[in-house]
Amino acid sequence: MVEYLVVGAGPAGLQMGRFLHQAGRDYVILEAGAEPAGFFRSFPRHRVLSTDDNSLFEGVPFARYSKRTFPGADDLVRYLEEFARPLNIRYNTPVTDVSRYGARHVILATGKKPYVPGIPGVGEAETYASASTDPTEYAGKRVLIIGRGHSAFETADNIATTARLTHTVGRAVQWIAKRGNEFVAMIDGTGELRYDKVIVCAGFRRDTSLDVPYAHVVTGDSIKAIRHAVRALHRTLEAEHHGVPWPHRKLRNRPDSLAATVASRAGQIPEGLADVVVPQGQHALLYDEMPTTERNGFVVTSTQITHYRKNELIAVERRLHRKPLERFFSQQLAVPCIA
Template structure:
């Protein structure tokens, strides 16, 4: 069990979730609905601390920002590229019924005795290993006022969303804007400006250099006994959280993994898998287990399951007790029907 020191008393809970961003909130909602004893610890004084700072120009890259078991995000914004403040309001409302302790930073999970620890600390800006990169400004600190770049030559290091939103913001005022990826070899100070050595272009001079190299997951609290919950989008996060919660429920509370029955025929399996495969998030798999006249479909399981037909967004693998029997990468009905026919050793249905 977990011991959390709170004003001189020890509070015991079964599940400790670290972080009140989308991942921690989604896991908290699952635990709350299941009636489990849990607490979410958050270093900031409010939820969604990451999205209060990022993206810097306050425009999200997608409108798919809903979490499971809450109202849809579309009630907060119907834009294709919503304002980040709309997501903050959405996550604030999502967090209200949950047991969250704010202003509670965690520096070492070893200080807690927990039955289940879930690390949902999210991302932080990434700084590439380039000699002299410490001389540059960063995506987190550079000014968002376009007038500050008027008439200047600006080098932006990065090829992702943060780099291109920064470039778009200053393009109308900057004299020159170069956006490059991994080709920067060195940065040195040159008077009030900089000289950057770029593979294929030689040494070029800039007035400003901004590192916009994206984000990496915060691994500072990782431990072998803890569960890590992360994803590169809110869609990926919500599905990963559901898979982890279902795993914990099955392993520790005797709650069977949700499943449905299919007819154990090549045409029926092919029709279902052709529809499902492209909706399966990265890192998860549907698992189909034949049982006589029927087959059981377990959706979005962790990839470690290797029995039956394991379906990802790119392929179907057939296992028998961890032994690989066959692979099909054409996820269309006819190829899948032939594959299931061969693997089940029954003729195709015309």
């Protein structure tokens, strides 16, 4: 019996564990593997990350481990091992049914698995997880790579100097067939093309095997997205179950002041979250990076600002620059522009 059960000791589970640990909550992280960061011990296959923004909140900066623009995956593993050290984690503990633990709150941070699309004949192909990373294995061969994301281009770059030819395609592949030592593929109805190897690099999908209606799910396409999503969930749990107010700051409730703040913040708001500005007399309260639900006040995402009054949509502005925003706030607050 525990208050918070976190499943998975990857970046999302570790970030949630750090927040719960610092808040003094009763929690445990269950991890199927013997160590944290299991995903990054295998992926990316060529051991180079696609971004240098890999720090989690409330820990030492990742830059202490690597200052390269595209750091090594093993550097991230070392970073997450250090981050995990003070946390309450039970390793070698696979979870098949979250209900048996009797937790008041369940948080699923189980990460992602390689995705294989439902293309006829795709079972004959190799996958990103199984294909060799030795470029000499592809010397003089014709290779079809299915996918248009990081894993596909990472694989294509690795074999480009040795392969006879490399085709990287997305959803245009209609079917694949193995004929003798060759693969035959129909791509976008242009006719049958022949290859020596086919590798499926279609990205990853979240593991949904443990999903239950009452569980909270934390995920993201990058560590930056993960850390912000986890912080938003933790703040929500603290407010709903422990009476801890959502962090906020005061702004002057004037069109010029609100426009300047929103214009500077809009480019920093992660996808799926929103800043919420609530006017209160001479001041306005800014609640940063909340879940994007309809609220009273101004809801600011990276692409637009919407004005709600008692959950009714009043107005939308998509030009997130100071002058258009100042005119927008002037109209919505019924006060003249300062400029």
